[in-house]
Amino acid sequence: MGAALLGLKVLLVGFVMLGALPLLVANYQFLLAGLHFRRLHYGKCRPYFPRTTILIPAWNEESVIGRSVDRLMRLDYPRAALRVYVVDDASTDRTPEVAAAKAAEYPGRVVHLRRDRGGEGKAATLNHGLAAALADDWAQAILIMDSDVIYERSSLRRMTRHLADPGVGSVTAYIKEGSRPGNYLTRFIGYEYITAQAGARRSQEVLGVIACLAGGAQLHSRANIEAIGGQIDHTTLAEDTVTTFETQRAGRQVVFEPHATVWAEEPGSIVGLWKQRLRWARGNIQVTRRFRHIWFRPQPGNRLGSVSFGLLWFCLLLLPVFMILASASLITLFFIDYQLAWTAFHALWLTNVITYLFITSFTLTIDPDVGRHTWKEALLFPGAVNVAILVAALLPGPVSWLGHQLLAAAGIPYSLSWVRGVELFTYIWLAACMAVAFLGKVVESTRPGRVLGPLFVYVGGYGPLLCAITTAAYVKELRHAEVRWDKTEKTGKVAAPT
Amino acid sequence: MSQPPGEDTGPPAAGPERVFSAEVDDAVRYERGLAVKCACCILLVALVLAARVYFFGQP
Numbered sequence: 343m344g345a346a347l348l349g350l351k352v353l354l355v356g357f358v359m360l361g362a363l364p365l366l367v368a369n370y371q372f373l374l375a376g377l378h379f380r381r382l383h384y385g386k387c388r389p390y391f392p393r394t395t396i397l398i399p400a401w402n403e404e405s406v407i408g409r410s411v412d413r414l415m416r417l418d419y420p421r422a423a424l425r426v427y428v429v430d431d432a433s434t435d436r437t438p439e440v441a442a443a444k445a446a447e448y449p450g451r452v453v454h455l456r457r458d459r460g461g462e463g464k465a466a467t468l469n470h471g472l473a474a475a476l477a478d479d480w481a482q483a484i485l486i487m488d489s490d491v492i493y494e495r496s497s498l499r500r501m502t503r504h505l506a507d508p509g510v511g512s513v514t515a516y517i518k519e520g521s522r523p524g525n526y527l528t529r530f531i532g533y534e535y536i537t538a539q540a541g542a543r544r545s546q547e548v549l550g551v552i553a554c555l556a557g558g559a560q561l562h563s564r565a566n567i568e569a570i571g572g573q574i575d576h577t578t579l580a581e582d583t584v585t586t587f588e589t590q591r592a593g594r595q596v597v598f599e600p601h602a603t604v605w606a607e608e609p610g611s612i613v614g615l616w617k618q619r620l621r622w623a624r625g626n627i628q629v630t631r632r633f634r635h636i637w638f639r640p641q642p643g644n645r646l647g648s649v650s651f652g653l654l655w656f657c658l659l660l661l662p663v664f665m666i667l668a669s670a671s672l673i674t675l676f677f678i679d680y681q682l683a684w685t686a687f688h689a690l691w692l693t694n695v696i697t698y699l700f701i702t703s704f705t706l707t708i709d710p711d712v713g714r715h716t717w718k719e720a721l722l723f724p725g726a727v728n729v730a731i732l733v734a735a736l737l738p739g740p741v742s743w744l745g746h747q748l749l750a751a752a753g754i755p756y757s758l759s760w761v762r763g764v765e766l767f768t769y770i771w772l773a774a775c776m777a778v779a780f781l782g783k784v785v786e787s788t789r790p791g792r793v794l795g796p797l798f799v800y801v802g803g804y805g806p807l808l809c810a811i812t813t814a815a816y817v818k819e820l821r822h823a824e825v826r827w828d829k830t831e832k833t834g835k836v837a838a839p840t
Numbered sequence: 841m842s843q844p845p846g847e848d849t850g851p852p853a854a855g856p857e858r859v860f861s862a863e864v865d866d867a868v869r870y871e872r873g874l875a876v877k878c879a880c881c882i883l884l885v886a887l888v889l890a891a892r893v894y895f896f897g898q899p
Contacts, residue, residue, distance in 0.1 A: 375878070379868065379872045379874065384867065389857060496863070601863070601870070696885055696889070700884075707877040707881070
């Protein structure tokens with residue numbers, strides 16, 4: 343009995359410590375981002391302006407498509423080397439008229455392609471455009487973008503210069519959230535994009551492998567598109583990730599150009615975010631399954647099978663599992679050995695404190711412009727309650743003193759049961775924060791939802807909200823739920839520098 | 841890949857080599873600056889942890 347109990351305790355402590363793994367990996371990732379200067383690709387670049395066909399898949403994009411095309415026509419790029427194909431996916435709004443008007447306004451430079459049967463997803467729409475773009479030998483490079491994305495004038499030429507190296511198959515840019523006026527959610531996304539793009543992609547480049555070309559800014563050499571079959575994968579919800587993996591498996595390098603900036607409109611509501619991210623998370627699960635033979639299996643010609651990349655990939659994908667496991671283990675330990683539970687919790691949260699301080703401070707300095715208007719959301723990214731727990735883990739002395747003072751002021755006698763109650767609450771919160779953030783989505787469409795929705799996200803946390811979405815994606819995949827292309831609504835409120 | 845002859849696929853007006861060099865220099869400087877920022881953030885974390893151990897650690 344004693345040995346079994348000891349074994350159980352060791353197992354539970356192990357599960358709690360497993361919760362520290364994604365934190366340690368996140369620190370490793372951002373340390374690598376600081377070393378990005380050692381892996382810059384500029385030595386193999388030169389001014390290079392290949393004839394580039396830009397593909398814009400468009401389904402009911404009347405509010406954004408015209409402006410996006412206009413911005414592309416003002417790119418700092420040779421006019422004769424640029425063609426834009428608006429691939430209209432059987433839109434039912436005024437997209438065909440707008441696209442046709444732009445084709446008339448920029449004859450020979452803008453082409454309106456129309457699919458009669460739509461609704462088959464972005465990949466099918468892109469493949470329609472690719473077939474047209476590859477039909478003759480004009481295009482030397484293909485840029486795939488989204489209809490709402492606004493390119494800064496220098497961004498395309500900053501990307502094409504990497505294609506001067508024939509070993510490069512694809513180049514992606516730094517996508518920033520550009521909704522103006524934004525709201526609390528777009529500020530969270532703005533901050534998230536510094537971590538997920540400006541930070542994470544730099545570190546991936548140091549590792550020699552890129553996880554995903556941004557869907558709104560992926561430039562391919564023609565040779566690369568042809569090498570991966572001349573088509574975009576349409577069997578998963580993460581066609582851009584599949585393209586990225588296939589490019590690297592074919593032995594070509596994928597480059598992240600952080601100084602080529604493009605601006606995108608991201609969801610301003612929790613429901614919209616949920617829809618978009620559920621699609622992404624399900625796509626990532628599908629990609630994980632599809633490439634199951636490459637994980638942690640080093641192979642020649644690419645670094646997809648490296649241990650470092652596998653850790654980065656799975657720690658993100660399995661983050662909610664780690665959180666739930668750590669929480670359940672702490673709760674169980676609390677009832678069989680609360681002192682051990684407290685020690686394990688302390689170790690986990692000190693790791694959390696280090697991670698929070700390092701990543702938040704570094705991320706805000708990676709892109710100070712975005713950081714200036716998202717710093718509050720950066721600080722509250724894990725949620726207000728989790729931040730309070732972080733402060734308690736960092737400053738146990740002052741927080742304990744404050745607790746005593748508050749209890750005394752309220753006339754409540756201090757007792758051990760209070761301490762135990764707070765401990766148990768923090769263990770539960772580790773997983774419950776996801777449920778609270780999820781409540782934000784539930785109440786958002788109700789009358790008090792305008793206040794309660796943001797409140798739940800700030801209290802539960804934006805990070806936990808993303809974990810809740812990943813959990814929902816697992817459930818959908820396990821249930822073999824219908825794979826649907828739920829388009830993210832775009833309203834044309836991106837404000838980008840001129 | 842190379843440019844096909846006889847097409848107006850020339851570079852932007854600013855002078856491609858000069859613009860290219862200036863942009864690459866800026867980018868390299870920025871990336872080196874990130875390494876310094878990263879080191880500063882690590883130092884910040886170390887200072888905060890030291891303060892915790894020596895001043896705020898005891899409940």
